[in-house]
Amino acid sequence: MGSIAETSVACVVAGGGPAGMVLGLLLARSGVDVAVLEKYPDFLRDFRGDTVHASTLNLLDELGLGDRFAALPQQRERRLTMEFDDGVIGEDFSRLPGRHQHIALVPQWDFLNLLAEAAAESPHFHLAQNAEVDGLLRQGGRVCGVRYTDKDTGRVGEVRAPLVVAADGRHSTVRDLLDLRPRSSAAPHDCLYVRIPRLPGDPDGTFLRFSATGGLIMINRGDYWQAALLIAKNMAQAARADDGAWTRRTIARLAPYTSERMAAIGARDIAVLQIRIDRLARWWVPGALLIGDAAHAMSPIAGVGVNLAIQDAVAAARILVPALRRGRVSEKELARVQRRRQWPTVITQAAQRKAQERFVAASIADDGAAPAPLRLPQPLRVLRHWRGFPYLLGRVVGLGIRPERLTGSLEPLSHG
Missing domain, CATH: 3.30.9.10 (D-Amino Acid Oxidase, subunit A, domain 2)
Structure with a gap:
């Protein structure tokens, strides 16, 4: 970890958050040379999304990292209760399929350090921290790499790659460099x-x-x-x-x-x-792909953002590894990643907007006022009395829409 010596890899990832680190780990274990450039010197930043859902816990098991993750300091929740002025509704994860009937609340820096350490076990993985991407390399109408500044030394470097992946968050520098503008929904x-x-x-x-x-x-x-x-x-x-x-x-x-x-x-x-919900109309250009918050910023509602971004990374790795091994990724293959992940994103963001309109907007405190009680909508007042409703809600939140799997899709997946 530190400065990067490689000047040419198969894929360069801008951003060392959950999506970038998972993608880097998956590509490296599949024998694809990948460089992850993270603009900060470490992962130690408070108040980041750190709700790890069962979909991600299942992925960690597939990667052989389940026990290492379980050893991290964390809080496990089998049930969550949301209290309103006229009652409660619950999310119950205790009947989720698979090994994990809970969600985990873990400091994100611990999670990212685990992923970085696991990825570093592969000679195909390269991580540069304090390396800020501030330019793109282009050739023949395609993105073909990045320019970055080593913030320790001030040195400007370049990394060439057939594919650049922007996983640098809701304030994505790569997205700005590509002049892509997401469509925002009011929060x-x-x-x-x-x-x-x-x-x-x-x-x-x-x-x-x-x-x-x-x-x-x-x-x-x-x-x-x-x-x-x-x-x-x-x-x-x-x-x-x-x-x-x-x-x-x-x-x-x-x-x-x-x-x-x-x-x-x-x-x-x-x-x-600052809360925002937005989404790009197109998540790619020739030679570059955007995933996670760089492609679709999520509200913190239900803590789904980290997990949705990781699912993007899994889908991208599964679809793109064959092309990366060939040394060229086509526009058709980049479009496949977006098609795979777009409708789960659309559905999740629609649900978040509805929750904002109905619950969050009415919950914003106004000192001195005497507002009417915040009541559950009639459908939820009825559904909360159905014994299966907490389990259904827990499944939707805990597993998400279209959870991605790895089994048999990224061979070879060596652990070293």
């Missing part, structure tokens, strides 16, 4: 992240509260809570005013057991996540 909210000390006697599991006086998600991190408070768009400055007084009051109202310890929280402890 009524942003999110504030706050660390709150966790004490004996607090609830054990993840806590979700949607109310007419606010929306709050509390994730159990062992010795602290990672609190996600929903706020209206462009309200972040006001929420941090007076050293975060509004934020402290709102969280304490929605999670009363935190009231006394909120006094230690100030504006410096509040991080802001």
Whole structure:
């Protein structure tokens, strides 16, 4: 890990997040030389998506990494309950098919380090950190590599490849360099992240509260809570005013057991996540493919973003490995990746938009107001009494739409 000596590989991946690292691991284990360029010196950044669903846990088992992942510090949830003003609905993962009847909440930096270490066991994998992609190489109307800056030394380097994959997130540099513009859907909210000390006697599991006086998600991190408070768009400055007084009051109202310890929280402890949902009309150009948030930014609703991005990576590897072994990837093959992953993305984003409209917009706190209670829509009020509904909801969330499998599709898949 560090600077990269290779100047030519079969595939170069911009971005060392979950999609980029999984793709790099799969390609390397299939005998394809791949370079992953990550612009930061490490993976240690807080408040990243870290909900690992059963679809991803099953993939890790297929890769022989299940036991290594299980050894990471994590919280496992077999059930999630969402509380509303007039009742609750639940997601139950206990009847999911396969080995994993839960979702795992694990710090993303631990997950990414695991993937990097596993990928580094292959001589075909090359990782450069603190290497920021800031240009594209082109030849004959095709993208044929990247230009990057080594932020340790200031040196500018180039890596040539028949395929460049942009896995560099919702603010993708590669997407901007390709002059691709995603179509955005309005999101009524942003999110504030706050660390709150966790004490004996607090609830054990993840806590979700949607109310007419606010929306709050509390994730159990062992010795602290990672609190996600929903706020209206462009309200972040006001929420941090007076050293975060509004934020402290709102969280304490929605999670009363935190009231006394909120006094230690100030504006410096509040991080802001800008929520967006968008999608490219076309995820590729000759010589380049975009996956994960670079192709389709997701809302944090249901924690599906990481898992959807990983499914993109699996589909891309399965479809493109034969072409990468030949040394040239056609537009037809790039289009196949998009066709494979587009409709799961469309369906998931549609569900997120509906949830935003019905629950999130109504949950954005408005101090001083006396809003009507936030009630479940009539269909959910009926369905919550059906014994199978929590299991159905758990399956949709835990496995997602069209989960990808590896078995028999990426030979040889050596572990060394």
